[in-house]
Amino acid sequence: METCILDRNGFEMAAGENGHRGLANEGFLAGLMHDIGKLLLLKVLDSMTTENSDIQLTHEFIAKLLRSKHVEQGYGLMKQWSIPPIYANVVRDHHREDYDQSDALLLAIRIVNQMTRKVGMSATPNAEIVPAALPEVRILGVGNDLLVDLEKIIVDTAKNDS
DSSP: OGGGGOOHHHHHHHTOSSSOGGGHHHHHHHHHHTTHHHHHHHHHHHHHHHHOTTOOOOHHHHHHHHHHHHHHHHHHHHHHTTOOHHHHHHHHHTTOSSOOTTOHHHHHHHHHHHHHHHTTOSSSOOTTOOGGGOHHHHHHTOOHHHHHHHHHHHHHHHHHHO
16 A cells, blocks of 8 residues: 555656656556555455454454455456456556566556565565665666655655655
8 A cells, every 4th residue: 555655756767767657647546556455355354343343353463364365355356347457467466476577567566665665664664675676676777866766755755644
């Protein structure tokens, strides 16, 4: 869900300078949708606990459920809603090890996902991430200056939203 905070400019940066910058509008929408499975699961859990106060869910259970099922549930929802494949594939593939390296939109979402983890704006933060070493960065040709600017946009956007 953290990727949805980025504005059009952030996705334009993540898409790099090699002909993919026009994906900013699609990137913004894909950023909003890529973790929709988490929202679906949270809504289902909320309904269950509202209907039955005997159900007590731990934070650990919820976190594990979201990590393990959000992609599957989100992709199923995208297919059920007949959302175009350009977005459904991002939902399906944004955590996959074997992803389509020619899908610039997916690559940009993956970069932003990792950048949000790096700066601690994720349920799974990881300050050890080196953005310049990400394969998606190399594939899209995102330069170091753009990565620095992208990180600044992510941090600034988070500050403005809090």
